[in-house]
Amino acid sequence: MEYLSLLMFVCICLVLLLGYPVAFSLAGTALVFAGIANLMGYFDSSFLSALPSRYYGILSNQTLLAVPLFVFMGCVLERAKIAEDLLSTMAQLFGRFRGGLAISVTIVGMLLAASTGIVGATVVTMGLLSLPTMIKRGYDQSFATGIICATGTLGQIIPPSIALVLLGDVLSNSYQLAQLKLGNYNPDTISVGDLFAGAVIPGLILVALYISYSIYMAVMNPDKVPPVNYDDHPSISIAMLFKSLFPPLTLMVVVLGSILAGFATPTEAAGVGAFGALILAALNGQLNLTNLKIVMDSTVKVTSMVFLILIGASLFSLVFRGLGGEELIQDFFSQLPGGAITATLLVMLVIFLLGFILDFIEITFVVVPIIAPILFMMDINPIWLGIMIAVNLQTSFLTPPFGFALFYLRGVADKSIQTIKIYKGVIPFIFMQIILLVALAVWPELVTWLPHKIYG
Template structure:
């Protein structure tokens, strides 16, 4: 029985989280409770298979978290995203794209997809993108006669691009965890000068799959508009311009709404891809650029700045507190022999590395219903990552597979987070069933992307190898 304590610990944390307690405190509290249980059982003479020496590493882990230069990119990317959201850059961008493509059949859907891609590259926050797009574009799409399922599905799917389109916060956190896992795997294989996988590698690896997803989303919307014209009718450009309240003309609106965010994205991603800056340095460039844009649009007063800094601080402290709780949970899991148990299960699994990878992907997909990407990144990946990487998987490929897997999970009814975000801002008259129906084709497209990556890993590994 005691050899299965790691599984009991993992089940316990899932149950506690389902009760709605704060994630960071749930992780740390459950870990401390099982630590006390281990000490208690040992004290009364029961062998709990608990090695308390693992806990000696916690102070070093804590110090490492707080001095980690890679994680410094998190508050800066959050600051960049919140600044762009609060300064209504997204609103101007969406208006410009809607006027550019709105007169085509399916044009508003294509506009939403392109803006979602740009917002994902600007903010990297799924919830912010889905809510912003839902508030700004859903009323216009429904008013113009779009099918509710197509409109909501497009918004949810493009909102989740924040998981995969760099500079994604999910990729920043995943890169840091995978780098540690990769080093552990190499040391386990007897490589005592281990290589690392950087966040920049994951950014480059995610670029091609992310752009392919954007392309297939737009292709799907175009095909629906072609075969079902009533589901995605064209809009009259003059009426749309009048409705949106832009009398400056399309050219000036495009210049104001489209060029600045694209320049900002190129400055952030271009500096990373060209090797001019690390992701952390590029995040500082992005935050400063977003600040300049907010000033240029004259939408940054003292109250807005306070709100931006408050939100950034809230998100950042949440991430780091979860990281600390997850570090303690991981050590207690190992103290009970969890790493050896998982290794044994994977090695005895039929299909070898392929079977192990399929099982891990399925578990991560299911956990995506109840856990956010931060918890999965800090709790699950440190457990399974070193074992899978020691079995020969490419760390960049594994990271992109996990990111797209979570992206798909966040879309899947009935528990997908993106569905909840949109339901919260959608009109009450819009049935939830329409949202569920709308995301199904996009789930199929993303599963197709996972299959394509499985057979053609070069989609994720080619660009990092070139740089």
């Protein structure tokens, strides 16, 4: 019976590769296998009676309410042309130096990630705004596309990240399940705020690595990262710099700072962020009915997609457990030499490979609930595991040929830029993210120090 669960997992991967809608594929495949197993006498259909309570739990989950609010905030900031002002200012500030435009793109990408938390929106925005300028100014196509894809994925790890919100909710439930199985139930669990705090230092390290690589290119390959002549533009003033940087930085500090300081929950901070984004849009003269309609349409589409996948994944994981898949994996992990270390390495490898074919939402909702309780039972730190998974999923965004950031950029890049150039450009940044993963594995304090300092 247990092997039916593994067959179901392989089947869902194949169905998703064929391009069918994720939410319906998850639910449909689970129901088909539940029906077959029930006819064979391997599955009790009464097991599905837990579905209503699961769905009610999803609908009444206050943490998940942060998802549409953060999506709304990101969409409003995208329409408010905040990125254009930031990029123009930073380009004038750093562009006169070799590699300065790449450094500007990295800083703007970091600020957008801390303001929106949406990977696709950041990659598309940066691709439309900065890529034509970088190519026109003589930047190497591979380097330019690589830095845009890499900085665009910072929204995956730098809080407030939607990926961390979803991951925090899933890990919280998995941690509670692991505690129940161990017989020492503890009402205290990990929160989205814990993950936000744990992601700050790794996110800043990644930004520092990207900037360091841009400086390295400027020294070793100066022809690929030429300086930009801004002599025909007026010199940037403190007032211009303040006008461009102050609004998004203020919003970022208010949203993230209120969560880390314990003044607000992620949902409450997301509400404040959404309202703050509307104020910034109004100040930029972009708050009108047309833009609001576009923003609300985008928010409804993204939120509906996330929750439909979550509902389908809940059914899938329920059937998977009913078929004994969780026990099979737990037995497999317990027999591995090296214990928790080997199990964690194997999980990281599997998530990395699944990132080639699955989006981070499917991996978060389908794979993480299966493996996380088992790792927690091996005494793995939940905050550290969450950040390791988040960085791993961020790496999968860049991995050719199926990295989603590559598809986003390919869709907006000029046709003269070959796809192979984009693939070559992201390879150094993939290695940087792997270096970060290794560093977090060797020094877990990079993740756990700040949450412990803030929350004790």
